[in-house]
Amino acid sequence: MQYLDLDMDLTDRERELRRAAHRFAADVLRPAAKVLDEMPADQVVEKDSPLYEVLRKAYRLGYHSVGIPEELGGQGLSPRERCIISEELGWGCSGLALAIGVASFPAQAAALSGNPELINAYVTPFVNDTEAKIIGCWGGTEPNHGSDFVALGAPESSTPKMAPDVRARLDGDQWVISGQKSQWVSLGTVATHSLTFVSVDPSKGMSGNGVFIVPLRQPGVSKGPALNKLGQRPLNQGELFFDDARVPLDHMLVGPEMYDMYVDGILAMANALMGATFTGVARAAFEEALAYSKTRIQGGKPLCEHQLIQKMLFEMFMKVEACRRLSRAAYCYNAVTQPPAVEYSIAAKVFCTQASLDVASMALQIHGGYGLSKDYVIEKLFRDARASLIEDGTNEVLALAAARKLVARYGVEG
Secondary structure, eight states, X not given: OOOOOSOTTOXXXXXXXXXXXXXXXXIIIHHHHHHHHTSOHHHHTSTTOHHHHHHHHHHHTTGGGTTSOGGXXXXXXXXXXXXXXXXXXXXXXXXXXXXXXHTTHHHHHHHHHOOHHHIIIIIHHHHTXXXXXXXXXXXXXXXXXXXXXXXXXXXXXXXXGGSOSOEEEEETTEEEEEEEEOTTOBTTTTOSEEEEEEESOGGGGGGGEEEXXXXXXXXXXXXXXXXXXXXXXXXXXXXXXXXXXXXXGGGEXXXXXHHHHHHHHHHHHHHXXXXXXXXXXXXXXXXXXXXXXXXXXXXXXEGGGSHHHHHHHHHHHHHHHHHHHHHHHXXXXXXXXXXXXXXXXXXXXXXHHHHHHHHHHHHHHHHGXXXXXXXXXXXXXXXHHHHHTTTTSOHHHHXXXXXXXXXXXXXXXX
């Protein structure tokens, strides 16, 4: 179905981008996702896996470079255009949508650095890649540190006990990195480069971190097996191990003095785009339920003619529309505002992921027993939505981080 977009000023370019992204989601992501979802995790990352064909097709269409400025060879899309594409790719498969986005993290970070050498080394080859030979990942999560990476502002976050276990030390003109990232690193098993969050000054806890670009095909780097998990199975995740891996000095993009501000920027962008992606998941679940309710006969008439089902469909519709408005507004505002209003992007992530699970659950209920069958896509949408409440920071921890921002922003007026 073609949904009604309440942004009446959408340009012809934005409408065409939406149509093209939807075609890609329907023709490429959906079919591949069904195959990948049913494959063992270790087969998803094998050389002949459909995962790589999806990435190649995405790269050839430029979806890997939507967040890189046009002057550096990227697509140079507007914030609203990025939200539109994120929703459509999320509609196709949230796991693959996130894989395409995460693959660009090191290149996007290098582009933001303004360092010509890093741009030549990482950005230019990436935007020109049409074979998905360069794949990035986000090396944050650790066995003993997960959502606390996004818990900045909490009283304990700046204490030594909160310092990450992956550490960097200076050795002449190089940084030497050691430690383990956990099995939740998205694309960790297949990545060639990592945007890695590392403790530089453990005495300052999380505030003593630095952000590094780390090439993964070098001595001192190894990987764990692909993670076998409940939802978003097409999105590979796996461990990274650093044993005195070395990078040049300029590969530290951000040091402790700017780390908190940098994480705010990441949260402002990534959380809002998570909201847009899972708006697509919620919309997909609603569409599946609506279509099914028109063909499934119970009580002598289609399900959609029963008032209880009509009420459920309307509640689902409201949630989808609320998701789109919040995620789009948060991203478009924070993309052009410094410092960003991080709490609004966090609200988009928390609200939209929860809504996607709520809508998927109601859609599964409307399907009845068939909703539990792998012959229907709603079963996968439900599992994928459930995973979203945990990834990129659990919703509970993110909510507390946003609450601290709210308290700080809106003081008591006399």
